[in-house]
Structures are given as C-alpha cells and as structure tokens.
Amino acid sequence: MSAAARTRPSAIRSRLGNRLRTIGRLLAHFATRQKWFLLPLVLVLLVSAVLLVATSGLSYVAPFVYSIF
Amino acid sequence: MTTLVRLVTPLVWRVPGHGARKLFGFARAEQGSRIDLLQAARLTTSLGRRAQYLRHAADETRHAALFARRSTELRTDAGKAGYGPPIADTEDLFERLGEVRFLAFVHRGEARGRRQFEVYAQHFASRGDVRTEQLFRGILADEARHEDYTRTLLVELTGSEEAARTELRRAALWEAWRTWRRAGRAIAGLVFALAMSVVYLVAAPPTALVSRLGRGRTRRQRRQRYLSL
Amino acid sequence: MSAVLGISGTYHDAAAALVVDGHVVAAIQEERLSRHKNDPRLPFHAAEACLAYAGLAAAALDRVVFYEQPFDKLERVLVSTLEVFPRSLRQFPRAMASQLGDKLWVMDQLAERLGVDRAKVTAVEHHRAHAASALFVSPYERAAVLTVDGVGESVSTGLWRGDGRELTPLGRIEYPHSLGLLYAGLTAYLGFEVNEGEYKVMGLAAYGEPRFRDELAKLIRVEPDGWFELDLSYFGKLANADLGFGPKLEGLLGPRRPPYAPWDLSTERDQRYADIAATLQLVTEETLLALAREAQRRTGFDALCLAGGVALNAVANARLAKEAGFRRVFVQPAAGDAGGALGAAILGALELGDPRPGPLTTAALGLPADAAAAMALAGELGFSVKRSDDIHTVIAERITRGEIIALCTGRFEWGPRALGQRSILADPRDPDSRERLNRAIKRREPFRPFAPAVLADAAARYFPGAPDDMTPFMTTVCPCPDQAFAAVRHVDGTARVQTVTTATPALYAILEAMRAQSGHPVVLNTSFNGAGEPIIASEVDALAFLLSHPIDGLVVDDVLITKRPG
Structure with missing residues (x-):
C-alpha cells in the first residue's frame, strides 16, 4: 500500500471511524461485569493516549547515526 | 556539525564509563544499518546493487563486532561485564523511502560518520590511545568507500549530478523531520509519563481499594478456578 | 471453505499463520523477514509473505484472528498495577504507554494495513490459541492439553480437554502465579535476558546439583494436584518490570549474577549459579509433572499436548513423556508466543466450519x-x-x-x-x-x-x-x-x-x-x-x-x- 493511499481523506475518515468504534467497545467492556470502577480511569487514559499514537512508529536504534554526546 | 563534534569530543569521551557506552551505541547503530542494508539487498531489482549492499552489510557486521569488542575491553578494564551482543531494531528504511531516497540517506549517514570518526581518531591519537585510534582509522576507510559508492549509485539512478544533489537535499529535509519526530517522541514520552504519574497517584488508591473488594482473588477462589470452571 | 490468517504480536516474537480450507498453508515469524531478533511488531511482512505464498489477496481472507483479547489484557495490566499501589508508580506510565499507544488498537491496525474489512478481524483468548496450536496439528483425535507460559490476558496456566474439534477449559491458574514468570525471574537473576536466555538456564542446569530445594520451596508452593502459588514478595515483577525479581530474592539466594560476565564453571561462584539453575529446572519439571498428571486424571486420555513458552523446555518435556502417565506427548515446534498465530488461525477456520487440519509432518512452513x-x-x-x-x-x-x-x-x-x-x-x-x-x-x-x-x-x-x-x-x-x-x-x-x-x-x-x-x-x-x-x-x-x-x-x-x- 502506498503512503498516498494511506493518507487519502476517505482512508483517514475510515481509520478514525475504526478508532472511535474501538473506543466504544472498550468503554462497553469496562461498563459491564463489576468493572465499572475502572471506567473513569480508562477515560482519562484514553485522552492521554493521543500523544502516544501521534509519535509512534520510530525505531529505538537509529541506523547510520552515531550519537555525538 | 564537525565543529560541534570537535568541541564536545574531549569532554564527552572523558566522562568515566561513557566511552564504553558510546562505543556500544555505535555497535548497535552499525547493527541497525546492517538490518536496513539486508533489506535493501532483498528488495532491490538490480543484481549488481544487491551485491554492493551485501558487501556493505558485511562491513557493518564487522564494524559492529569491532565496536562491541572495544566496548567490552573498556568495561573489563574497569572491572565490569560487557553490554552483551549489540541488538538493534529497524524502521524498514528501504521499504519506506524507496531506493533513491534510501541511497541519499545512507550517503549522508556515511559522510557524517566519516567526518565524526576522523575527529575521534585524532582525539585518541592525541591521548595516546592507539587501540581506539586504530579502531576508528580502520572503520574510516570503509566509511569513505561507502560514501563513494552510494554517491555513484545515486547519480546513476537519478540520471545526473544535479538530480542527485536534489535528492540529497530532500534526504536532509527528511532527516530533519525524523529528528524532529524523535525529539517529539522523547518529549511526548516525558509529558505522558508525568501525566500518568499524576493519574496514578490520584486514581490508584480508590480504584485499588474497590478492586480488592470486588474481585475473587482470595486463595480459595483462585484454587476453585483451578479445580473446576 | 475459508481462508483465515492468524496473528500474534506486540509483545514478543510476532508471527502470522495462514489456514486455507482447513490446511496449514504457511506460518512465518516476523523476525525471519525483518531480521530483527524476536521482532514484536505486528507481523505485516510475515502476513504478506503468507498470502503471497498462497497466491491470495488480503481481500480474499474470510477472517483475521488475533491471538489475544486486547481489552482483557488492558484490564489485567490496569488492575494488577493498581493493586500494588504505590509500588508500581514507576511501572505504571510505561505499562500504559505500551497498552494505549499500541496494543489497544491492534485490530484496527490489522484491518487498515492488510486492507481487510474491520468486521472480519476478531480475537481469541491467548491460552485457547496456545491450546489450539498444539491439539489441532497433533496426531491425536483426543488429548489432554496443558498450556503454560508467563501470562496471556490474565491466565498463566490452563488445563484443557481436547476432543475432535472441541477444546474445553478444565481449570486455570492466573497471573501473577505463573511458572513462566518464575522461570523468567530466575533467568534474569542468573544474568540472562528474559524471553531469550531461558534456553541457557536449561543448558546450565545440567552442570549443577539441585541443592537449593528448600530455598525454591519458599518461592513456589505446589499442591499434589498441580495447583501452585508463588510467594510474590520475592518477585519484583509487580513493582519493577525490568528485573523480574526483588531484593528479597537476593537475600534468599545471594547476589544476582551480573549480565554478560564470562562464565567459568570451575569457580565456586559460577558453580553456585549452576546449582540454582539445576534446582529451578527440577522444580519446573516437578510442577509440570503434577499439572500433567492432574490433566490425565481429569480427562482420562492417553495423549498430552503441551503449548506456551514453558513447553519449549525440551528437558522437562522428556520427563513428561516418561513419567506423567501418558502414552504419547506432542509439542509443536513454535510452542511459544509465535505459535499463538497458528492456534488463532485454526480456531478461526474451525469456527467457519472448516475441517481440523491434519497432523503436522514438517515445520517447513x-x-x-x-x-x-x-x-x-x-x-x-x-x-x-x-x-x-x-x-x-x-x-x-x-x-x-x-x-x-x-x-x-x-x-x-x-x-x-x-x-x-x-x-x-x-x-x-x-x-x-x-x-x-x-x-x-x-x-x-x-x-x-x-x-x-x-x-x-x-x-x-x-x-x-x-x-x-x-x-x-x-x-x-x-x-x-x-x-x-x-x-x-x-x-x-x-x-x-x-x-x-x-x-x-x-x-x-x-x-x-x-x-x-x-x-x-x-x-x-x-x-x-x-x-x-x-x-x-x-x-x-x-x-x-x-x-x-x-x-x-x-x-x-x-x-x-x-x-x-x-
């Protein structure tokens, strides 16, 4: 799949839709079976997760780069 | 860049224990380069270039071993165990960048490495550390060769000097963007860790309490789940 | 008739496996293609390679099955870190980063990157995937199945009854009580890398005498019927994810061995570590034996299938074959987490009505x-x-x-x-x-x-x-x-x-x-x-x-x- 295909507006919309549905299912999961007490915490955690999703996908060892410090 | 390296080198390498750590970091970087070159060798469509990438990968393997060995020697001298085998992960650079951009990126990396290692070789020569100086001198020769062949291939693939220079400029931009993202990740990581610590301190005590009350975690309940479900 | 792709990953040693019309067509670990040892990233190279080998387009897949339930896993990580408040303060942000930044979205990422309809992506329970990966490619129609690893979502040990196409859970032991984590903790204590050095501990064990039985009896208590519990105060796992053991363990067994120091078994110091490895190996074998005998007692079957990371312990498997009361024992080659991909794919195929695959005759997949x-x-x-x-x-x-x-x-x-x-x-x-x-x-x-x-x-x-x-x-x-x-x-x-x-x-x-x-x-x-x-x-x-x-x-x-x- 090309990079262009991944960033088409329709693709972005569908990805956003998938994420929102996953969030919905997650909240439903925690809303049942004696897990309600985790719900507020899960909500806070989800908000903070935006930061991580935005910066994911990098390797920890940089090839061809020798650190100076 | 070279000026910066010249300025910080005497300080950085003098921090006790830091030299061994740095050399090990270099070993991992070489190992990471090797993984990317192997991917390049697998994916390129040209037999000639495949062989060139493989030879380059073999050099990186050797360099990784040399850096790691020197790092272990320094650690051993300091009475400590080495850091183990240098293991790297990968970003699949060839796959993501395509062959031309990949070559431009590698060329820039090799050129930067060569200039940096020249400074290090001089530094260790002036300190009388012949072993480490020789290590960098040996690797320098390879870096210069890698710099040349990637440049030649780049001109070949883009069709002209001019186009190759354009690609190198684009690679520089991409690198800057990547550095920015790496910095962004580091900062985001810090902010996130801080936020999470606050969340933890505020939310954990009550949640832990309710959770302990609410779940079947006594020894008898655990054992029951083993005996029948 | 269907095509199902099974996926394991995001923790350690990712893999993809493809089952078409009930046949295992291909199964590949991501590390082989990415060249990054034990590559944990979602196995897109492996998935694409499986599809290409079969000549299938991703759109032709009827189901993509992930080997673990992401929400259950998040729940376990949340609860287990919170319960040891405030010791887990440092671990919490890291655990959350890996859950929220990555693992939670796995099924979306699979759908998007592979180009399959999100509705076709499902997940199965970790230990069920392990059990399936062993039973359904074994030569046995009916078998007791034992799954033993570090931890899946929350289960660390599972006893199953496998009969034809059915896998019925009979009993389970839950995190943090885990034979895999005990072995991992002591692997780290002995200076080896967790998830990689376990083989070394097994090799080292042969050089030692199991003279630390009393000490290890403090770490793990095993009932005659195989049920066990760890004394958690010895394990740092809950408070320190890197170490896997706590200071109290060093109090019990002496200082840990520094990682990567060269070995010399003629020294008293290293011989002592070999003795600890030998004791750990013995305790592992005896615990597995008790579990297997219990599985035999509950199922009455004469064949045993074993899966999960602990099933890679070939020395223990040999003892199980001899002493557990089964006539035959089977362990498929990728018994660890990679194998979960195979189990997930087969479970998906069975659910869609395909026949059970035949016995595995070769690992060349x-x-x-x-x-x-x-x-x-x-x-x-x-x-x-x-x-x-x-x-x-x-x-x-x-x-x-x-x-x-x-x-x-x-x-x-x-x-x-x-x-x-x-x-x-x-x-x-x-x-x-x-x-x-x-x-x-x-x-x-x-x-x-x-x-x-x-x-x-x-x-x-x-x-x-x-x-x-x-x-x-x-x-x-x-x-x-x-x-x-x-x-x-x-x-x-x-x-x-x-x-x-x-x-x-x-x-x-x-x-x-x-x-x-x-x-x-x-x-x-x-x-x-x-x-x-x-x-x-x-x-x-x-x-x-x-x-x-x-x-x-x-x-x-x-x-x-x-x-x-x-």
Whole structure:
C-alpha cells in the first residue's frame, strides 16, 4: 500500500471511524461485569493516549547515526 | 556539525564509563544499518546493487563486532561485564523511502560518520590511545568507500549530478523531520509519563481499594478456578 | 471453505499463520523477514509473505484472528498495577504507554494495513490459541492439553480437554502465579535476558546439583494436584518490570549474577549459579509433572499436548513423556508466543466450519529458497559456484572431512529450531568441529550443547527412546549413551535429537549419504544464523552470512557456494 493511499481523506475518515468504534467497545467492556470502577480511569487514559499514537512508529536504534554526546 | 563534534569530543569521551557506552551505541547503530542494508539487498531489482549492499552489510557486521569488542575491553578494564551482543531494531528504511531516497540517506549517514570518526581518531591519537585510534582509522576507510559508492549509485539512478544533489537535499529535509519526530517522541514520552504519574497517584488508591473488594482473588477462589470452571 | 490468517504480536516474537480450507498453508515469524531478533511488531511482512505464498489477496481472507483479547489484557495490566499501589508508580506510565499507544488498537491496525474489512478481524483468548496450536496439528483425535507460559490476558496456566474439534477449559491458574514468570525471574537473576536466555538456564542446569530445594520451596508452593502459588514478595515483577525479581530474592539466594560476565564453571561462584539453575529446572519439571498428571486424571486420555513458552523446555518435556502417565506427548515446534498465530488461525477456520487440519509432518512452513537467484548473486560476489546432481553426497563427504557446511533448502522452518531447512551441519563425532563452530560462528556460552539429527529408522540405536511424536520437531531430549558423539552430547549424557524422515527430504538424503560413508546416519545440526541474529530466511541472508563467517561452504538447494575455488 502506498503512503498516498494511506493518507487519502476517505482512508483517514475510515481509520478514525475504526478508532472511535474501538473506543466504544472498550468503554462497553469496562461498563459491564463489576468493572465499572475502572471506567473513569480508562477515560482519562484514553485522552492521554493521543500523544502516544501521534509519535509512534520510530525505531529505538537509529541506523547510520552515531550519537555525538 | 564537525565543529560541534570537535568541541564536545574531549569532554564527552572523558566522562568515566561513557566511552564504553558510546562505543556500544555505535555497535548497535552499525547493527541497525546492517538490518536496513539486508533489506535493501532483498528488495532491490538490480543484481549488481544487491551485491554492493551485501558487501556493505558485511562491513557493518564487522564494524559492529569491532565496536562491541572495544566496548567490552573498556568495561573489563574497569572491572565490569560487557553490554552483551549489540541488538538493534529497524524502521524498514528501504521499504519506506524507496531506493533513491534510501541511497541519499545512507550517503549522508556515511559522510557524517566519516567526518565524526576522523575527529575521534585524532582525539585518541592525541591521548595516546592507539587501540581506539586504530579502531576508528580502520572503520574510516570503509566509511569513505561507502560514501563513494552510494554517491555513484545515486547519480546513476537519478540520471545526473544535479538530480542527485536534489535528492540529497530532500534526504536532509527528511532527516530533519525524523529528528524532529524523535525529539517529539522523547518529549511526548516525558509529558505522558508525568501525566500518568499524576493519574496514578490520584486514581490508584480508590480504584485499588474497590478492586480488592470486588474481585475473587482470595486463595480459595483462585484454587476453585483451578479445580473446576 | 475459508481462508483465515492468524496473528500474534506486540509483545514478543510476532508471527502470522495462514489456514486455507482447513490446511496449514504457511506460518512465518516476523523476525525471519525483518531480521530483527524476536521482532514484536505486528507481523505485516510475515502476513504478506503468507498470502503471497498462497497466491491470495488480503481481500480474499474470510477472517483475521488475533491471538489475544486486547481489552482483557488492558484490564489485567490496569488492575494488577493498581493493586500494588504505590509500588508500581514507576511501572505504571510505561505499562500504559505500551497498552494505549499500541496494543489497544491492534485490530484496527490489522484491518487498515492488510486492507481487510474491520468486521472480519476478531480475537481469541491467548491460552485457547496456545491450546489450539498444539491439539489441532497433533496426531491425536483426543488429548489432554496443558498450556503454560508467563501470562496471556490474565491466565498463566490452563488445563484443557481436547476432543475432535472441541477444546474445553478444565481449570486455570492466573497471573501473577505463573511458572513462566518464575522461570523468567530466575533467568534474569542468573544474568540472562528474559524471553531469550531461558534456553541457557536449561543448558546450565545440567552442570549443577539441585541443592537449593528448600530455598525454591519458599518461592513456589505446589499442591499434589498441580495447583501452585508463588510467594510474590520475592518477585519484583509487580513493582519493577525490568528485573523480574526483588531484593528479597537476593537475600534468599545471594547476589544476582551480573549480565554478560564470562562464565567459568570451575569457580565456586559460577558453580553456585549452576546449582540454582539445576534446582529451578527440577522444580519446573516437578510442577509440570503434577499439572500433567492432574490433566490425565481429569480427562482420562492417553495423549498430552503441551503449548506456551514453558513447553519449549525440551528437558522437562522428556520427563513428561516418561513419567506423567501418558502414552504419547506432542509439542509443536513454535510452542511459544509465535505459535499463538497458528492456534488463532485454526480456531478461526474451525469456527467457519472448516475441517481440523491434519497432523503436522514438517515445520517447513516458511518461504522457499531460490537456488537460481543464489547462483547469480554468488557469482556477482565473486564466490565459487557449483551445481551438483549429487549434492547430498558432496555435503556428506565434506562434513565427514571435518568441514562446516551451511544448508539453505526448501521452505524455512516455523519455530525457534532449525530442522534441516536452514541448518549448519558438522561432524557429530568431531570435538574440533564443535569448538570451531562455537568460536567462529555461534559464540555461545560453553555450557550450551549442539544438537544431532538422525535418520528416524536408525534413531533408537543411538538415542534410546527416539523417535517419538516430539523428536521430529526437536522439542524433547533423549539419552545419548555413545560417548563417541561428543560434539552433540550434553554433559548430562542427553541430546536434543531431531529424527528425520522423508518429510525433510534434503536432510534425509544427506543422512543417507552419511550412513553410506561413515556408517552413522547422524549429523550435528545447529541453527543457521550468526550470534544474536534470527535464523536465515532467504538466499540473500544466507550469502550475507557467508560473507561474514568462516564456514567452509554454503549449499542452496543443489548449488554449492564456497569462498575459494575447490
């Protein structure tokens, strides 16, 4: 799949839709079976997760780069 | 860049224990380069270039071993165990960048490495550390060769000097963007860790309490789940 | 009739497996293609390779099945870190980062990157995937199944009844009480890397005496029926994810061994660590035995399937086969987390109404090598290249002469063992070959043995007890009474033997040639990879290896490649 295909507006919309549905299912999961007490915490955690999703996908060892410090 | 390296080198390498750590970091970087070159060798469509990438990968393997060995020697001298085998992960650079951009990126990396290692070789020569100086001198020769062949291939693939220079400029931009993202990740990581610590301190005590009350975690309940479900 | 892709990943050793119309078509670990050892990233290279091998487009998939329930896992991580407030303060942000940044979105990412409808992506329970990966490719219609690992979502140990297409859970033990975590904690204590060094602990154990039984009895308490619990105060797992053990353990067993310090078993210090390893191994075996006997008692079946990371303990598997009360025992080659992909795929296929796959006869489920491409590239690199109609005799001759030959033929293996498709071969009777292998290529600790491959029809003569259902996949050990096979005999007089039939054609032919030449159809067989690297996949990797290592020759299918003519 090309990079262009991944960033088409329709693709972005569908990805956003998938994420929102996953969030919905997650909240439903925690809303049942004696897990309600985790719900507020899960909500806070989800908000903070935006930061991580935005910066994911990098390797920890940089090839061809020798650190100076 | 070279000026910066010249300025910080005497300080950085003098921090006790830091030299061994740095050399090990270099070993991992070489190992990471090797993984990317192997991917390049697998994916390129040209037999000639495949062989060139493989030879380059073999050099990186050797360099990784040399850096790691020197790092272990320094650690051993300091009475400590080495850091183990240098293991790297990968970003699949060839796959993501395509062959031309990949070559431009590698060329820039090799050129930067060569200039940096020249400074290090001089530094260790002036300190009388012949072993480490020789290590960098040996690797320098390879870096210069890698710099040349990637440049030649780049001109070949883009069709002209001019186009190759354009690609190198684009690679520089991409690198800057990547550095920015790496910095962004580091900062985001810090902010996130801080936020999470606050969340933890505020939310954990009550949640832990309710959770302990609410779940079947006594020894008898655990054992029951083993005996029948 | 359906096509189902199974996926494991995001923790350790990711993999993809493809089941089409109830047949296991391909199964590949991501590390083989990405060349990043134990690559945990979602296995998109492996998934694409499986599809390409089968000639399928992703759109043709009926189901993509992930090997773990992401929400259940998040719940367990949340609850278990919160419950040990405030000790988990430092661990919490890291645990959340990996859950929220990555693992939570796995099924969306699979749909998007593979290009399948999100509704087709489902997940199964981790231990059910493990159980399925063993039972449904085993030679048994009915079997007791035991799944033992570090932890899945929340279960660490599962007892199952496997009957035809049905897997029924009979009992479970939950995190943090876990045999896998006990082994991992002590692996870290002994200075090895968790998820990688467990084999080393097993090899080291043979050099020690199990004289720390009283101490280990404090760490784990096992009931006669197999149920066990850990004394959590000894394990840092809950408070410190990196270590896996706490200061109290060092109080009990003495200071931890510094990682990567060279081993010298003639010193009292290292001998003590070997004794600890021996005790750990013994306790692991006895716990597994108790669990297996209980599984036998509850099912009444005479066959046992084992899966999960702990099932990679070949020494323990050998004891289970002898002492647990089963007539037959089976462990599939990728018993660890990678294997979950296979189990997930099969569960998906069964649910869609496909038949159960037949018994696994070969681990060669990866991509094939390309001899023509290898010839062209070797020529370009200036190597000497020779095609031979009788390549297996050539290999046998060279090995008998004391040479070390790397073999890259057919489809690469599924699981952590090289089984004759990507193997380095040497003379099993020549201690020099072993010494040279270790010094120049493997750089292993001195206590790690090399393994033999033997023709199945002659196996019993050299390795009493072989062949059985595990020996084709090297998931067990057998006695090796003949001291002449010094290079493959472990210090305790056993060998992790592979028995070879025509299902592994190249190695079979080489062993036939060895028999004709030396009288013994036995060869030293170690995985084809450099130190710290994944096993070779393609002919390109194989040639890269040849460039960097002093082996005497590389064979790709019927082509012999050497550095110098001759």
